[in-house]
Amino acid sequence: MSQKQQQPLQSLIWKQEALDLLDQRLLPEDIVYLTLTTATEVWDAISSLAVRGAPAIGIAAAYGVVLGSTEQIEEQAWFNKIIDTANYLATSRPTAVNLFWALDRMKACAVRIMEQKLSLIEAKQLLEQEAILIHQEDEATNRAIGEHALTLFENDMGVLTHCNAGALATSKYGTALAPMYLALEEGIHLRIYADETRPVLQGARLTAFELQQAGADVTLICDNMAGMIMAKGLVDAVIVGTDRVAANGDVANKIGTYSVAVLAKAHNIPFYVACPLSTIDLDTPTGDKIPIELRNDNEVTEGFGKRTAPQGIKVYNPAFDITPNEYVTAIITEKGIIRAPYEQNLRQLFE
Numbered sequence: 001m002s003q004k005q006q007q008p009l010q011s012l013i014w015k016q017e018a019l020d021l022l023d024q025r026l027l028p029e030d031i032v033y034l035t036l037t038t039a040t041e042v043w044d045a046i047s048s049l050a051v052r053g054a055p056a057i058g059i060a061a062a063y064g065v066v067l068g069s070t071e072q073i074e075e076q077a078w079f080n081k082i083i084d085t086a087n088y089l090a091t092s093r094p095t096a097v098n099l100f101w102a103l104d105r106m107k108a109c110a111v112r113i114m115e116q117k118l119s120l121i122e123a124k125q126l127l128e129q130e131a132i133l134i135h136q137e138d139e140a141t142n143r144a145i146g147e148h149a150l151t152l153f154e155n156d157m158g159v160l161t162h163c164n165a166g167a168l169a170t171s172k173y174g175t176a177l178a179p180m181y182l183a184l185e186e187g188i189h190l191r192i193y194a195d196e197t198r199p200v201l202q203g204a205r206l207t208a209f210e211l212q213q214a215g216a217d218v219t220l221i222c223d224n225m226a227g228m229i230m231a232k233g234l235v236d237a238v239i240v241g242t243d244r245v246a247a248n249g250d251v252a253n254k255i256g257t258y259s260v261a262v263l264a265k266a267h268n269i270p271f272y273v274a275c276p277l278s279t280i281d282l283d284t285p286t287g288d289k290i291p292i293e294l295r296n297d298n299e300v301t302e303g304f305g306k307r308t309a310p311q312g313i314k315v316y317n318p319a320f321d322i323t324p325n326e327y328v329t330a331i332i333t334e335k336g337i338i339r340a341p342y343e344q345n346l347r348q349l350f351e
Ligand SMILES: CSC[C@H]1O[C@H](OP(=O)(O)O)[C@H](O)[C@@H]1O
Pocket: 052, 053, 054, 055, 162, 163, 164, 165, 166, 169, 170, 174, 175, 176, 202, 240, 241, 242, 243, 253, 254, 255, 319
C-alpha cells in the first residue's frame, strides 16, 4: 500500500469481555474508541450513532448479546436473559434489518446451546463464537460484493455515492464503497463524488474521510450539487448502500437517496444498490412497510454545535427514505448482481 494510502480504521474490535467501538460521532477530527462492557452501552452506542451502518449495527448488537450474558446463575435464567437482552437491543433503531437479522441469529444460537446441556462457561463461549462469526463473515461478504460491483465500473468513471456505506458502516470494505477499495487494489482509477449527506453528514465526515485515507480520488459535494454534476456529465454511475431491501426491490436508505435516484434516472445514469443478503427482508413486501426512523430536531437545527435555525421552528427529520424499485438499476450482493424483476430474483437468492 503506497505511503498516502492507509488501512481504513476498524469500526469494531472485540476484546472478549469488552467491545471497542470507534466513536463515529467524533470523526473526522478525533479518533476515539469507546470500550463497552454492557448491553446498555451497546444500545446507547447504536441509538446515538456512535456506531452506525446496517452491518456494523448488527455486529455491535450481536456482541451486545454476549456482553449481556455474563452474570447468570443457572441455564434457564441464562437463556431468558439472552432473549431479553436481544429483544432490548432490537429497540435501539427501527430501520436497518441487519440489527434484527443478527439478533435473531444470536437467539437461534442460544436455543441450540440450551439443547446441548452445556456449562454456562461453554454456553457463553458458543454464543461469543456466533457473534465473532457474524463479524468475520461480514468482511468476506463485503469483498464479494466489491468484486461483483467492480465489473460494472471502468477506469476513469465518475461514481457518486450518498451517505456512508464503507468500512466504517461494516467490518471492512463496506458495501457501496467495496468496489472502490478493490479498484484501488487493482489500479483502476475512479472519480468518486461523495454527497455530504445532511443532516448527520456521514458523507462528509465518514465517506470522504475513509476514502481520502485510502488514497482514493474523492470529491466532496453538498447534497444539492448532485444534479448539477450529473448534468455536466461527470457521473457515470451511482452506487449506494441500504438499510433494508423489501421483497419487491424497494430500497430504504439514508434520507436523500430517493432524490439521487430520481436525478440519476432523469440523466440515464445507472443507480446501483449494494448490500449483503442479510439486508434483504423478504418478510417486508414493499418499501412503504419499512419503518422509517425519525430522529431529533437538533440534528437539523444545530448539528455539530452551531445553531442554524430559529428557536422553536417545526422540524421533520426522517433518517431514511424509500427508493421505489423502478429507480434501481441493479442490486449487488455477495451472490451476484440482481436485476428486475426483483420479486422473483431476490427470492431465488434464498432458495
Ligand atoms: C452499509 S449500510 C450503510 C447505511 O447506513 C446508513 O445509515 P446510518 O448512518 O443512519 O446508520 C446509511 O443509510 C447507509 O447507506
